[in-house]
Amino acid sequence: MRFRAPHEHEAEERAWQVVGAAYAEREPVAWPRRHVRPLAAAALVAAVAAAALSPPGRSVVHSLREAVGVQKAEPALFSLPTPGQLLVTSRKGAWLVHRDGSKRLLGRYRDATFSPHGLFIAATRANQLVALDPKGNVRWTLARPAPRFPSWTGTRTDTRITYLSAGRLRIVAGDGTGDHPVEAGGRGASGADTATIRRHGGQSEVVARGRVVFRGTGVFDQALWSPNHRWLLVTWPTADQWVFVRPGTPRRIVGASRISVQFGGFPRVQDWCCGR
16 A cells, blocks of 8 residues: 555645646746757756655656546547537637648637538638638628627528627628627527536536536636537647547547647637538
């Protein structure tokens, strides 16, 4: 039986809370490459020193190394586990991610959403609402102050985009005409399956269909259903991973690591469209 020092478990829990909170609140900072090796060396020395101090110290270091992230995760996002395409945004702009894992940087946009059936994309930048095709070609633009959070709904032949601008809800036809403000109110969201994230202590968990389907150390940012509602995508900044979870029996979990490197910063998922 391994020796456990007095209050070792409590010390581990406090360490996780501090690490998780610090990671969630960090601000990305661009460092010159010449600083990477000295910092890595310093971090290694600090880790070795901490591990040598005491049995609780060794336990915490072991937990930090082993518990954050899905074990046996892929070293990169090679593919999506189910049909569909993702729209994500990072510091570099908006990205289109295909089923086979290939990615296209669409441009310097901060929000993005698919049109019905994924034929087009609505995106926003400083003072423009933009419609573009999946190759990034702009179809039309609409100048409006600080547009945010577009949502494109309708059918193949009759679509409309709602968005916020200067604190007001507006709507425009899918061809960029007839833009006008709308009054508050209207119908709420439909009764689709939902997934929620709960955080307590140094852990996060995803609850879907009335039960916990995934749990891990640190901070989960988003939990989104695939278009066919068979898979959940959990974004996990603490581990720099995306985790795809298929609830049910047996449950399946597919992890992809080093997400920040692939998108120029840890991305936010804007939309997931058009699975079969």
